[in-house]
Amino acid sequence: MVLLSSCGQETDSKYPVNDQSFVMEGPLFQGPNTAQASFTPAMNAEGELTSATLASAVLKAPEGQNFDAFSDVVLQLVTSSSDMIQVGVLNPVPKGQSSLTLQVSNEADLSELLSSGECVWVIDANIPVDMMDTTITFSGDFMFDVTHTK
C-alpha cells in the first residue's frame, strides 16, 4: 500500500481595505440607523484563502466633525452568497472623537466571505434623537489577518 500525503505551505499576511465611504442619509430617526459600503477583495497572495479574521476597524469622521451623533456602533460583513457576520462593536461611543477604533471579533472566520466576491460592510449605529435634516458621512479603514495555503 502506498500512502500519499501532501503538506500545505501556509503564508500569513495582512490585507488592508482602506477609505471605505459610508453615508447615513437623513432623515435619521432615533434608534438604529444603517450605512453600507462595498469592496471586492483582490489579494495578491498565492494559494487558497484558508483563514481570515478582522484585525482592526477604524472609522473616521470628515475633518472638523466627530461621532457624537452615535451612541454605539455595530459592524457586520455580508456577501450575496454568504451569511452576515458581526465583526465589530463599539459601545458606548466616546464623546468628541473624530476617529473610532472598534472592538473586533477574534472568533469570526471571514475566509468564506472574502472568497465570494463583492463584500458589503453594514454599519448599524444607534442615534439617541431624531435628526431630520442631517446626513452623516464617514470613512472606514479595515485590516484583515489572512492565511493562504499553497
Added chain:
Amino acid sequence: MMKSIFLTFSLAILTVGVAFGQDKKADQKEADRLIGVWAPSNGRALVKVQNIAGKYYGRIVKLKEPIDPETGEPKLDKNNPDESLRDTPLLGYRMLKDFVYAGDDEWTEGTIYDPLSGSLYSCTIKMKKDGSLDIRGYIGVKALGRTDVWTRVK
C-alpha cells in the same frame, strides 16, 4: 420567407424576455412583503425587516424593557458566545439574518438569534393568509422546532 421566420423568432424571444422580466418583478414584490415592522407574540420587542444585498434581515427597533435592571444601563447582548461582542446593544440587534424568498409565501435559509440564551437557530418564515408570520426556529430537524406568530405593526 427567411425574413418572416427571423421576425417571428425575434418576437418570440422578446415576448419570453418581457414575461420573464415581469415574473421577476412579481417575485420581488412578493418577496418584499416581508419588509416592515413586526411584533413577536411575547410583546417584548418590535423587529424591522429590510433587504440588504438581496437577502432579508430583521433588527430590534424597540424593546418593551430597554434597560437592564441589573445594571441600570441599556440591555446588551451579554449572552453572546463570542465574548468580544458582548457589548453589542440589543436595541438595533439583527436577530433575523440571511433570509431568501423561496416562493409560496416562504422565506428560508435564515437564522434567528435568541438574545435570552445566546443561541442561534435555523429558521423559516411562512406568511399566513391573514398576513401574520409563522417564525419557526429549529436546530437540525425542522419538525423538532418551535413556532412563534408575529404580527405586522407597520
